[in-house]
Amino acid sequence: MPLYEYKTVPASKKGEKAKGVKSPEGRIAQAMETTLNAQAKDGWEYIRADLLPMEERAGLTSRTTNYYTVLVFRREIEQAIKPVAQDAIAEPVDETIDESVEPLEAETTDVEPVTEPSEAEAPKPRPLIAAKRD
Numbered sequence: 001m002p003l004y005e006y007k008t009v010p011a012s013k014k015g016e017k018a019k020g021v022k023s024p025e026g027r028i029a030q031a032m033e034t035t036l037n038a039q040a041k042d043g044w045e046y047i048r049a050d051l052l053p054m055e056e057r058a059g060l061t062s063r064t065t066n067y068y069t070v071l072v073f074r075r076e077i078e079q080a081i082k083p084v085a086q087d088a089i090a091e092p093v094d095e096t097i098d099e100s101v102e103p104l105e106a107e108t109t110d111v112e113p114v115t116e117p118s119e120a121e122a123p124k125p126r127p128l129i130a131a132k133r134d
Contacts (some may be wrong), residue, residue, distance in 0.1 A: 002076045003076065003077050004070040004074040004075065004076055004077065004104075005074065005075060005077050006036060006047075006072065006074045007044055007072075007073045007074070007075075008050075008071065008072050008073070009022055009023070009039065009070065009071045009073065010031065010068065010069070010070055010071075011032070011035075011049060011068075011069035011071050012028065012031035012035060013069060013075050014027075014031065015027020015028045015030065015031055016028075016030045016031035016034055017030075018030045024048075032071075035071065036071075037112070039071075039073050040073075042077050043072070043075045044073035045073060045075060046071065046072075046073055047054070047072040047073060047074055048071075048072050049069055049070070049071050050069070050070050050072060051067050052067065052068055052069075052070060053065050053066070053067055054066055054068060093128065
């Protein structure tokens with residue numbers, strides 16, 4: 001499965017003058033064509049145009065929502081990690097036990113187990129002393 005990286009470019013708001021292009025629609029199409037061809041030279045494939053809202057300040061206290069058009073491009077990226085060959089996965093693993101190796105034994109230490117203190121050794125709670133008020 002191919003992996004892609006994506007790039008967004010703001011769509012042109014102004015048309016581009018060109019020989020033989022006179023209408024506003026033709027000029028904006030010329031600007032889009034120029035953008036698409038420039039990105040294609042770098043290996044980017046055009047996917048779609050999206051209209052995205054953005055909330056912006058208008059004055060000191062109010063906000064308005066403006067809409068912007070962005071062009072979405074993608075290109076396939078080279079995988080940094082080579083996929084594992086199928087024959088390496090299918091190879092069985094040798095699970096025999098080597099009898100010449102001695103098993104590890106747990107180390108023992110001379111540590112006494114922790115026990116709860118007896119009632120005679122436990123500290124007695126101190127009574128709370130109320131302050132006198134005059």
